Amino acid sequence: MATDEQIQELRQKMRAERAKLLDALAAMSEDEAQRSTSGEGEWSAKQQMAHLCEMETAYRAWVEKALTEDNPNVDRVLGEPPAIALTKAHDHSAAEHVAEMRRQRALTEAVIDDIRAEQFERTATQQMFGTLTVMQWLRSYYRHDRMHSDQVSGRDPAYKPRFTNGEPDQRR
Numbered sequence: 001m002a003t004d005e006q007i008q009e010l011r012q013k014m015r016a017e018r019a020k021l022l023d024a025l026a027a028m029s030e031d032e033a034q035r036s037t038s039g040e041g042e043w044s045a046k047q048q049m050a051h052l053c054e055m056e057t058a059y060r061a062w063v064e065k066a067l068t069e070d071n072p073n074v075d076r077v078l079g080e081p082p083a084i085a086l087t088k089a090h091d092h093s094a095a096e097h098v099a100e101m102r103r104q105r106a107l108t109e110a111v112i113d114d115i116r117a118e119q120f121e122r123t124a125t126q127q128m129f130g131t132l133t134v135m136q137w138l139r140s141y142y143r144h145d146r147m148h149s150d151q152v153s154g155r156d157p158a159y160k161p162r163f164t165n166g167e168p169d170q171r172r
Helices: 004-026 030-034 045-068 086-091 094-113 117-121 134-152
Strands: 123-126 130-133
Touching (some): 004 045, 004 094, 004 117, 030 045, 030 094, 045 123, 045 134, 117 134, 130 134
Antiparallel strands (some): 123 130
């Protein structure tokens, strides 16, 4: 069962990593946000923001499924589409992306508010990542933010996700 300290640490890291990423994005001009950066298939910062929102909805849907079913397979579980699709990332301003990132995170924080301590141990299985607990899925949020913060800032990401079958190309 998750302790109050672990839950508070999760929330703090989620907020801190998202804030660091949003600060890096806010410092960019529209042109900079549209140019390709290093890593993540040479996506632009705008594409990375759209990708983060898409993954935020997916992770949230996986967590919600884990909360209602015993170790569900979430391979085909999708979150609701975010306001800005990855394929339309350059059709929107950086400010619109930032607003959508904040909106998505507020929805995730509302889900966390309703999770009881013992529920953080529930699991869901996904082909790319294997079987993870709700706590592990939620920790993926801040690690994912950290990885893209590094990429947006032109650094090699310190965090590299461990995929069970190699890294997928999520642009397909």
